[in-house]
Amino acid sequence: MPTPAQLAGTAWKQLSDPFYDAGSNDKGIGIQLAYSLGRVGLGFGLAALVAIPLGFLIGLSPLAYGALNPFIQVLKPISPLAWMPLALYTIKDSTISSIFVIFICSIWPMLINTAHGVASVRRDWLNVAKTLEAGTVRTAFQVILPAAAPTILTGMRISMGIAWLVIVAAEMLVGNLGVGYFVWNEWNNLSLSNVIFAIGVIGVVGMLLDLAFGALQRAVTYVE
């Protein structure tokens, strides 16, 4: 095991030059992080684009809920990495496959939370909207969305946490440049001090992402 002094040395070396580029398979931790964050951002963004409208629909319509719920329940517990071989085979591109894996893992918490948030908007508020003769669209955007926003953001926060967990594993599996690749590459070399350094970086970045969503969540929270 590396000593704390060795660890500090490794961390200093990596952090003092985070953007070095020594060839296609050897890049600084900053560049690797950018690759990972880019993939997470894309996969997560696409998932949000699908999950939030779909969740809205499911929350509004008991029929849609009844129709889709069994599928969601079956698909939700599947480890996202199990999709990887299938994704590679059908998509035929490893980068898009890892984005797909992020997409598929972050869609469920957002979908379920959105549906739940929309479904549990207080009846009184909907009735008030009705008496004021607000249209469907207006009700959706001005009553339901703000009312459900804290729950939706909780879903997004959970999803982001999972996406960040999964990207490291996906990159280790597929070997695309990124933090997961960095860990794998240093594992090849049995360089534990670099692996421990990477673990620290992954933890800190994960925490920052969570804090960002926490702040967003507070911004939309309301007092009844």
Add this chain to the structure above:
Amino acid sequence: MSLFRNPFDGETNLTCACGRHASQAEHDVDAEKLSRQALENAVMRSLFPRDAERRRFIRSVGAGTASAAIASLFPFGALEAMAQDKGKIEKKDLKLGFIPITCATPLIMSAPLGFYEKQGLNVTLVKTAGWALIRDKTMNKEYDASHLLAPMPLAISLGVGSGAMPMQVATIQNSNGQAITLAMKHKDKRDPKKWKGFKFAVPFEFSMHNFLLRYYVAEHGLDPDKDIQIRVVPPPEMVANLRAGNIDGYLGPDPFNQRAVYDQVGFIHLLTKELWDGHPCCSLGVRSEWVKENPNTFAALYRAILNAAAMAASPGNRTTIANAIAPANYLNQPVPVLEQVLTGKYADGLGDVKNDPGRIEFDPVPWNALGIWILSQMKRWSYLKGDVKYKEIVDQVYLMTDAKKRMKEEGILAPADMPKKIIVMGKAFDASKPDAYVSSFAIKRT
């Protein structure tokens, strides 16, 4: 860099090889001349392993005479002619996949040592996490060509263990270069008969490693499917698994055998060279369709790899190569580990230092007999069922005829027959009677 210095200069010291100044030196001297000198260097080093002797020879006969004498033995001109561009390259930017192991030496070293560049190719080498992935990425056309295990193009062409896609073996990357590594706790169990219940790792199902391990234990009376467990573990993860006690040993590629010794978690039980001297291991695989679409690019790639293999074949260059492929961008391994693998002077992990210059060799010709042996083992262990058209399949996949024709056209001495006969653990293999060979084994799955 010493590799590109004039070997016919009586004052030059060829033994120095730091390997770090490849690009700087390249800028200074004309590239054509460099490659020729690299070749000449390779030859001179193999003829005169001791530098003092070479200097004495050159001083006594003169550089010109020495050059002419060596050229008569070795076709520099032909190799150089091959290096000339024959047609316009269809695709300049290539993406090649590799697994970080020494088997890929010719493929990897061609980047830092400028062999690709000299052929007008801009190659990006992509490190890949495992064989299944490299197969998928090659089949998905993400890679133009790729480092593949020698049996993989056969298996992929036949659609065994994956979808079928016609693949070709352009060159064999390396021969020998693998070993059986056992965990330290088994140092008293050197006799394979005591291995009942052991868990072994191999890099992939369709690998020489799997077939050789099966062959080896079966010769000692163990049934590889019943008496031991064979698991697929990507090479880079083998040492970590051995340390964790998940496996008892592995038949894996270097540098991970030597790495286990370096990290004191295992010892080298035997080199695969001791089972079959001259067995192929990895190959440069390409999709047949890609070759048809990009014939000139393929030829350029071919020339780069042939030149690299010629340089790697010479023991004197091995230290230079070890330095060139060690950085994190390529193998990400300590230089001493790679040096021990490539030079064949190595610690076996049990306190002995062994010297076996043939530990890894680089013979690029994809001899058809090698492919037939591989198919015979696939048949033996029931990866292939029914009648196997050995010769037909191998003729399509292994480009031996092409390789020899091309070498002949370019005037390179192509050996008429395999330099080493196929003798596996004392048993000769006759490529014309593969079925009889398969049925001659006591333990088989047919």
